[in-house]
Amino acid sequence: MIETCEDFKNNVLNLGVDVTETDFNQRGYHLEVALTLNTVREFAQKAYEQGFYLVFVTGFHVLPEEKEGVKFSGLEVVYQFARYDRLCRVKARVSVSEDMTVPSICHIYQGANWHERETHDFYGIMFSGHPNLEPLLLCKEDRNYHPLLKEEEKLKSFETVSWPAKTLESSDAETTALSDP
Amino acid sequence: METISTLPPELIRMVIAVIIIISFIFLNAIMMGYLERKIAGHVQRRLGPMEVGFHGILQLVVDGVKLVAKELLIPINVDRTFFRLAPILSFTPVILPLLVIPFSEKLQARDLNLGLLFIVSMTSVNVMAILVGGWGSNNKYSMFGAMRAVAQSIAYEIPILLSMLAIILMTNTLSLKEIVGAQQKIWFVLLQPLAFIIYVISGIAETNRAPFDLPEAESELTAGFHTEYSGIGFSLFFLGEYTNMFTVASVATVLFLGGWHGPSLPYGEYLGIVWFFLKVYFLLFFMIMIRWTYPRVRFDQLLNFAWKYLVPFSLVNILITAVVVKL
C-alpha cells in the first residue's frame, strides 16, 4: 500500500488553503486541511477529481469566538475523505460563520446529501445549494431542536479540544521520516 | 358412484356426489397443508409441525378451527360487496371440475362429453376471484397482485390449452373417461413428453405456486391479493389454491399419466382410484418440492417465458402431432 498524500497536498495548496501533515498513527488521518467558506466547493471538486470518496460530514460545537473581526458561531463542519487505491485519509474542517451557512457539496459528492441533512438535523447548520434540507433522522416536529448543540456550561474552547501544538511538530518530523523509504 | 346411479332421481345422485367432493376438498386441503409444512420442514432440515397429535398430524385441523373462529374483518375503505364476494368466488368454482374427473373406471360423478372444456372453463374462474379480491381490497399491493394474476393467467392458459390439444388430436374426444381409456396400452406422457412438460410448468403458473407465485409475491407485495384478508376469507383462498392444485394434478394424471391404470387390483374398476391418487399426489409432491427449492422469477421473465418459449414449443408440438396422426 502506497502511503503518500504528497501529490494531493501540492494540488490543494494552490487553492490557498491551510494544509498540515499529521501523524497517522496518532490521529488516524494524514492531512488536516483548514478550509474557508469560499474554498469548500473547490476543495471537494479537487478531491473528487483525485479519486477521493467522502467518508462522512459532521460537525462539532465549541465556544464561539471572533477571528480577525469576523464573528464565528462556534460550529465547525468536519469532512473526511479517503481513497480506495492507496492509504490517504484527509480531514478538512471549516468554521461556520454567524449566518450558520456552509456551501453544500452534494452536487459533487451525491453521498454528501444525507450526511449534510444529518448535520443539519443535529446542529442546525444550513447547507446552501442543498436540494432538500429536510430532517432525515429526526422527525419533522423536531426541526428546531438540535440535539448535539452543547449547553453553554459544557462548551469548551477550540484550543482545549485540539491537539497541543508541540505534539504536532514532533509528529510532523515522524511523518516525513515514515514516508521517506 | 356407479352403484348409486341406479337410484332413479339424477338430482339426488348429484347432491351426494357434491357432498362427497366438498368433504374431500376439505380433507385434501388439510392433507396438503400438512404435507406442505412437513415437506418444507424436512427440506429445510427441521421437523415441521410436531406438537398437535402424532407428528403434528392434527395441526391443520387446529389451524382450521382457529381460522374459522376468527372475527370477520372488513377494512373501512374496501368495496364491501367485492371484498366479501372474492373468497366465495375463489372457492365455489373449484368444486365443479372434480365432478367430471374419472377417479377410477366406475367412480365418476358425471361423464360429460365436453369434460375437458368444462374443466378449463371452471378453473379459469379462479382468476376472477383474485381480480375481484385485489380490486375490492382497495390496497395498492393487492391491486398489483390482482393485475399480475390476470396477466399471468392469460399468458399461461394458452400453453395449457395447446398442450391439451395435442392429446385431443390423438384421442378425438373431450371426454375424460375416454381419454383415460385410450391409455390402456401406453401412457401419453411417453408419446407426448413435450406436452407433459409444458402442461406441468404452465399448471404451476396457473395455480400461482412458487416459483411463479407472483400474485402473492411475499417479499415484493407483502401478501399480494390477499393482503387484507384474514380468518375465513383467507382460508377460502387457501382452500381454493389447494383444490386448484389438485385439479391441475388430476388433469395431468388423466391426460398424461394414464389415470386409474396401473398393476391390476381386485375390484379394479373401483380400486383404480388408488393408482389415480398415487399419481396425483406424486405430482403434488413434485410441486411442493419445487416451491421450497427455487427463488421467484421476475414478472417480465415469467411472461417472456410463456410467450417466447412455451407457446411456440407447444405449437410445434401440435404440428408434429397432427402430421403423425394423419400419417
Add this chain to the structure above:
Amino acid sequence: MRESTIKEHNRFFLNMGPQHPSTHGVLLVVLEMNGEYVLDPQPVLGFVHRMHEKIGESRPCQGFMPNTARMDYVCALPYNHGYVSLIEKKAGIEVPKRAEYIRVITSELNRVASHLLWLGAYLLDLGAFTPILYGFDDREHILDILEDITGSRLTYCYYRFGGVCRDIDDKFVEATRAFIKRLRKRYVIYEKLVTKNIIFIKRAENIGIISPDMAIRYGITGPNLRGSGIAYDIRKNEPYSVYPEFDFEVPVGERGDCLDRYMVRVREMEQSLRIIEQALDNLPDGPVRSKVPKKIKLTPGDCNFAVEAARGELSYYLIGDGTGVPYRLKIRVPSYSNLSCLQELGRGILLPDLVSIMGSFDLVIPEIDR
C-alpha cells in the same frame, strides 16, 4: 423507460415499509411508480433513531461500550473492536497480543455469521424460502460458540479497553475448528441450491450495477464496493489490530451487479475462515488484558479509527478534551452511505429488481439510523 412519456395521472406513490418483508426492519421507501416501474425511490430514515452519538458524548467512554453493539446487531463485534481500538489509541493503552488474536478470531466469526444471515435473507427477498434456514442453521453454531465465551448471542460486549474480558479455552478452539470444517462442507449445498440456480442468476445478474465512479460519489464501501471490482478492504488497506500477520485475499467482482456482490460475500466467508485458522494456529500465550487505569483520560484532539465491519467501512471519529468523556463522537456507519445510492440506482427499474438491489446491499436499519 423515458420519464417524459409518462402521463402525469399514471404516476402514483407506493409506501414500501416501514412494515414490509423486504425492507429488513423499519425502513420506509416512498416509491414513485408508473405501473410496476419505479420512477423515484426515496428512502425515509429515522424510525429507530436512538442518538447514539449524543449518548457517547454524555457518559464516560467505558459506559458507551454496550451501545456499540446495538447499532449493527448482526455483526456487533467489529463495532466493539473499532471503539476499543479508538479509545486505546487515544488513551495510550497497550493491548496484549493474545487479546488482539482473540479479537480477530471472534470478529471474523461474527462476520461469517453476518454473511450467512445475509445470504439467507437475500434469497428470501428473491422468493426462496429454504436458504435462510440453512444459513440460520450454520449461524446458530457460531452464536453458540460466541455465547460460550462472550455470554451473549447477538449484542456482544466482549472486548474491554486493553484486551478482552475472558480468555478463550480449548473448548472454544475445538468448536471453532469443527465449525470451519462443517461450513466448508456446506459450501457444496449452497452452491447447488443457490449459486448455480438459474432463476437466482437471472434475478441477480446485471441488476443494480454500481460503477466505480458512482461508488466514489456515494462513498460506498465493503462488499458492495468490492463487487464493482475495487479491492478496498480496511483490513488490507489500512491495517489495524493484527490483520497484517495473516495471509488472506480480498475477493472482488467484475461488473458490480447483485450477483457480484453475492459472490464477493460468499468468497469472503472462506477468507474469514482462513484468517481464523491462521489465528488459531499461531495463537500466542500470555495475558488477555492489560492493566488499565480506573479513570481513562482521553487526550485532547481528534482521532479517527476505521475498521472493516461486515458491511463496509466503520469509522469512529472522536474529539477528546482531556477528560474521560468524549467531547464529540461521530460514528460513520457503512450502510448509511451504501443505501444513499438507492435513489440513483433505483430509477426506471421494476419493483422486484428494487427488492433485489436492496437485498444485495445487506442493510441493517438500526445501524443506518443509529
